[in-house]
Amino acid sequence: MFKNLLLATDGSEHSLRAAERAIDLANLTEGASIELVYVVDGSMSKSDVLQYGDSDSASKKREEILSVFKDKIEGAGIPVKVSILHGNPAETIINYTNRNDFDCLVVGSRGRSKVQTMILGSVSHKVMKHVNIPVLMVK
Amino acid sequence: MSLTQKWKTEWFGNIRGDILAGVVVALALIPEAIAFSIIAGVDPMVGLYASFCICVVIAFIGGRPGMISAATGAMALLMITLVADHGLEYLLAATILTGVIQLLFGIFKLASFMKFIPRSVMIGFVNALAILIFTAQLQHFVGETWIMYSLVALTLAIIYILPRFTKAVPSTLVAIIVVTAIAVIMNAGVRTVGDMGNLTQTLPIFALPNIPLTFETLMIILPYSLALAIVGLLESLLTASIVDDMTDTESDKNKESRGQGIANMITGCFGGMAGCAMIGQSVINVKSGGRGRLSTLVAGMFLMVLIVLLGNVVVQIPMAALAGVMIMVSIGTFDWSSLRNIHKVPRSDATVMVVTVGTVVYTHDLSKGVLAGVVLSAIFFAIKISKVKVESVLESKSSKIYYVKGQLFFASVTDFVASFDFNDNVEQVIIDVSGAHLWDDSAVGAMDKVQWKFEQKGIIVKVRGLDKESSHLMDKIGGLSKASGH
Structure with a gap:
């Protein structure tokens, strides 16, 4: 049913659950593949560069975080591609989803804390509203 | 990519986004430039001229x-005491000298030396900066x-709540307009920008600082210029890395150092105070869609246009x-993730961060904090690396082997010498140093000392496994001390 899946992740343990569901979904269709997308926003750039020294080491660290997801999907025998994008998380995910040819988007429901969600709004909520394809939100 | 092509994309690759973000x-920038002038103790124009000059110059040569x-x-x-003790003209001179130092940094490609500043010091630097900006408001x-x-309270409420509803206009601008309007309409009688100093609606003009060109003057401004140059480059290169990361592109750090230097030299000649890259504003620029040089140029030009046209409104902005x-x-400058992670990072890193912050808050001098942090990190590093492991194995009844592991240098030799048993009842001792490295004359001296102590007891010493550099x-050094009779 869904051949090209897009899995949006924030690298958190919670979004690992979304990855498991994406694998379940991919297993339903012969030859399905998953693209893993991770968005780096401005404040994350600042704290990551501070913590890891420069942009290159920060990028390397992010790939390490994502390798957990990548290994999990590959381990289930599903082809996976990893994309790291930069910008506002919700907007970037929405644009990336709508500009490319995906059949379904899988997102976790929660990464931000309650306070952050109150001020910034929920990323998954915004994404649900604006993408043009079916969305699976994993609670 | 050819040079002209590169020039074209850097300037005109993103015209619409750059102009909007620049605005x-x-x-x-305006409220910040005014507020930073007030922190330094000079007229708001000094900060505004600086922001204009630096933005425009950096747009071309950054x-x-x-x-x-x-x-x-x-x-x-960093300027507070210089301005308080000697006045504005000395600050302008110090700004020019800061530029000269930064330019030299760039020419001699010293930007790479910034890697000697540990990350925990950089985090401490940023956090200390945030605390100082906050405490400067308390007055x-x-x-x-x-x-x-x-x-x-109203200003803060608008700044933080408005983005929930619209991001079309910057919330800080709305907050300033609303609060200024309320203060003017209610005739509230609160202190305004106009009360803090003069704001002239004229373009900056070229003038060299009016100071005696003596050695004494140089000695007054040099310490300030050195601190300004280092702190300026530190924040600029950190910001450059953050922009690199946000835009997923690379940048020329030495060119940036030279650019910062030239920008400060020109700023000092046009009545502006020394400046550097701004983390917060750069993040705002990229988030608003700015990518190219045009965004920086527009920011500087538009700032000056606003001051010339709206100067009489700007003076009515309440200090509140x-x-x-x-x-x-x-709040935006502070690295909150460093507090969340403080229990996760090594204790020595956390200590360095806290000491850096503490030193800055106590001395009000960011460069002293950085120095304290770097020195403390070096000490921690020496302690960590100076752990030498010596294990002994009895090979036969009369022969013992000592396996040495670790780095032998001035900080580790005391422990090294103490781990041998010189009163052993053996005929021969073999010291295996294949897992160790000798770094300095203290290390060589310690090896000599161990050999000599054993020999005094009539025990034969053999050293094996010296790596090439160590044996060299x-x-x-060892040959010399031997020859002199040890």
Whole structure:
């Protein structure tokens, strides 16, 4: 049913659950593949560069975080591609989803804390509203 | 990519986004430039001229397109005592000298030396900066009425709540306009920017600082210029890395150092105070869609246009609004993730961070904090690396082997020598140093000392497993001490 899946992740343990569901979904269709997308926003750039020294080491660290997801999907025998994008998380995910040819988007429901969600709004909520394809939100 | 092509993309690759972002940044720069001037103890024009000059110059010669440089809090905080003791003209001279030092840094490609500053020191630097910007606002609250407090609260409320509903206009600008309007309409009688100093609606003019050109003058400004140059480059290169990361592109750090230097030299000649790259404004610029050099140029030009056209409105901005904006700036500057992770990072790193912050808050000098942090990190590093492991194995009844593992240098030799048993009842001792490295003459001296102590007891000593560099060092230094009769 869904051949090209897009899995949006924030690298958190919670979004690992979304990855498991994406694998379940991919297993339903012969030859399905998953693209893993991770968005780096401005404040994350600042704290990551501070913590890891420069942009290159920060990028390397992010790939390490994502390798957990990548290994999990590959381990289930599903082809996976990893994309790291930069910008506002919700907007970037929405644009990336709508500009490319995906059949379904899988997102976790929660990464931000309650306070952050109150001020910034929920990323998954915004994404649900604006993408043009079916969305699976994993609670 | 050819040079002209590169030039074209850097300038005109993103015209619409750059112009829009530049306008947003200019609006956000004005309150900050005024507030930082007030921190430094000079007229608001000094910070505004600096922001204009630095932005425009950096747009052309900076190494990181899309980065915003202007008058900053980090630099303003370093100038306070110079301005208080000697006045504005000395500050302008110090600004020019700062530029010269930074230019030399760039020419001699010293930007790579910044890697010697540990990350925990950089995090401490940023956090200390945030704390100092915050505490610099407290003076505006002294002896004020509840009207002023509520205006500050209103400013902060608008800044943080408005983005929930619209991101089309910068919330700080709306906050300033609303609070200024309220203060003017209610005739609230609160202190305004106009009360803090003069604001002239004229373009900056070229003038060399009016100071005696003597050795004594140089000695007054040099320490300030050195601190300004280092702190400026530190924040600029850090910001460049952050912009690199946000835009997923690379930048020329040495070119940026030279650019910062030239920008400060020119700024000093046009009546502006020393500045550097701004983390907050650069993030705003990139988030608003700015990528190229045009965004920086527009920010600087539009800032000056606004001051010339709206100077008489700007003086009516209440200090309460500015203080509110600065509190937001300090909250945004602080690296909150470092507090969340403080229990996760190694204890020595956390200590370095806290000591850096503590030193800055105590001395009000960011460069002293960085120095303290670097020295402490070096000490921790020496302690960590100076752990030498010596294990002994009895090979036969009369022969013992010592396996040495670790780095032998001045800090580790005492432990090294103490781990041998010189009163052993053996005929021969073999010291295996294949897992060790000798770094300096203390190490060679310690090896000699161990051999000599054993020999005094009539025990034969053999050293094996010296690596090439270590044995070279032994030959060079050890040979001499042997010859002199040890």
